[in-house]
Amino acid sequence: MDWVSGADMQSLPAIDNSYLHIEGDKILSYGSMNNCLVTNDEEIIDATGKYVLPAFVDSHSHIIFAETREAEFVDKINGASYAEIAAKGGGILNSAKKLQKISADELFERAMPRVREVIGFGTGCLEIKSGYGLTVKDELKMLRVARRIGNETPLTVKTTFLGAHAIPKEFTNREDYIDLVINEMIPQVADENLADYIDVFCEEGFFTPSETERVIKAGEEYGMVPKIHANQLHISGGVEVGVKTGARSVDHLESMGEEQIIVLKNSKTMPTLLPGSAFFLNNDYPPARRMIDAGLPVALATDYNPGSAPAGKMAFMMSLACIKMKMTPEEALNAATINSAYAMDVLDTHGSISVGKAASIIITKPISGLARIPYSFTGDFIDKVILHGEVVFKSN
Numbered sequence: 001m002d003w004v005s006g007a008d009m010q011s012l013p014a015i016d017n018s019y020l021h022i023e024g025d026k027i028l029s030y031g032s033m034n035n036c037l038v039t040n041d042e043e044i045i046d047a048t049g050k051y052v053l054p055a056f057v058d059s060h061s062h063i064i065f066a067e068t069r070e071a072e073f074v075d076k077i078n079g080a081s082y083a084e085i086a087a088k089g090g091g092i093l094n095s096a097k098k099l100q101k102i103s104a105d106e107l108f109e110r111a112m113p114r115v116r117e118v119i120g121f122g123t124g125c126l127e128i129k130s131g132y133g134l135t136v137k138d139e140l141k142m143l144r145v146a147r148r149i150g151n152e153t154p155l156t157v158k159t160t161f162l163g164a165h166a167i168p169k170e171f172t173n174r175e176d177y178i179d180l181v182i183n184e185m186i187p188q189v190a191d192e193n194l195a196d197y198i199d200v201f202c203e204e205g206f207f208t209p210s211e212t213e214r215v216i217k218a219g220e221e222y223g224m225v226p227k228i229h230a231n232q233l234h235i236s237g238g239v240e241v242g243v244k245t246g247a248r249s250v251d252h253l254e255s256m257g258e259e260q261i262i263v264l265k266n267s268k269t270m271p272t273l274l275p276g277s278a279f280f281l282n283n284d285y286p287p288a289r290r291m292i293d294a295g296l297p298v299a300l301a302t303d304y305n306p307g308s309a310p311a312g313k314m315a316f317m318m319s320l321a322c323i324k325m326k327m328t329p330e331e332a333l334n335a336a337t338i339n340s341a342y343a344m345d346v347l348d349t350h351g352s353i354s355v356g357k358a359a360s361i362i363i364t365k366p367i368s369g370l371a372r373i374p375y376s377f378t379g380d381f382i383d384k385v386i387l388h389g390e391v392v393f394k395s396n
Helices: 006-010 070-077 082-087 091-099 104-120 136-152 174-191 209-221 238-244 258-264 275-281 288-293 314-325 329-336 338-343
Strands: 018-023 026-032 052-054 056-058 123-129 156-164 197-202 225-230 249-252 270-273 361-364 382-387 390-394
Touching: 006 288, 006 329, 056 314, 056 338, 070 082, 082 091, 091 136, 104 123, 104 136, 104 382, 104 390, 123 136, 136 156, 136 174, 156 174, 156 209, 174 209, 197 209, 209 225, 209 238, 225 238, 238 249, 238 258, 258 288, 270 338, 275 314, 288 314, 314 329, 329 338
Parallel strands: 056 123, 123 156, 156 197, 197 225, 225 249, 249 270
Antiparallel strands: 018 026, 052 361, 361 382, 382 390
8 A cells, every 4th residue: 555645634534343363563454343243352442432533643842852942932932033033143053052962862852752652642553863962973863763762662663874964163164064864963963774754944144955865875875865844934955856756755844836746746855844833933834735635645743843843643634634734624634643654654554444554553542533632632532542453552
């Protein structure tokens, strides 16, 4: 099964009065209860009146950071823009300064409450980016912590090297920092096999399209697959670079014209929308309706980070998708599961309930229909989360 796009995003196959049979960490079978064969030694979970859904796949997060940034939140309330805060040494550079002061063990311990939180929210797969280190040592530290999260929790984790997130203030010549990313960071990240992906923040005031392409190509030489932060604040050229370099996804897309939609058509690049960031920054939302109506697929992710999206609840992303981007509940769920699984390259194991895939599922509380999830945008709808065949979360 591949991604779903255009009108097909409205389709959500479902079986009423059904069973799901898990053996070990995999889905063994599913179907009508009329065909269910149960032996006495098997554990049975009664899901009468409930929905059984694939676990969410969050294909874009910055969940590893040292401290939150409430002071900047207040600055935004008082009228400061994202760019103004960044120009004063806030934003990404602020997070980098704090992260550089703590050890890998402490960074791991600070990330774990957030990790446990998103598991309880129904996330089974999580992409984790670096980008708050901005030195060789600290970028490596972040990625090692990300790998550790994947090894020590039930989450399926993919890691992304994002050294090209911002230019540190001490680099008066931006070329010197880009050279550091290309010639020192990338080889050392690759030497330890710390990153599945290479990402760049392609945006005005950060990295140009040509700089983005240089960094992406350097990462590709070491086997890292491209992903790109594109068109968050402006039409930045990031979409075009993403399609040109065969990026797995281009993420954000708050600023999109018809030309960018045309560029994405017939490509293998997944447009990934991060409505939590638009919500928090009070920016325009990505034009999901136009994109889907043009035949594109879209994925949803949280962008969980301390500066512009301090929230990791995928169900809330579904709510924003429906309320602010006019997606239907079915489209939103497909975007948060099967399409985001493509964006994270875990479609062979996650993103849908299929025989042989990982037994990573959500069992809801009794609800009247799927629309209840985005409708009740602060609601607690999850009864159980099962990851790889193990119950990892139960509601009270």
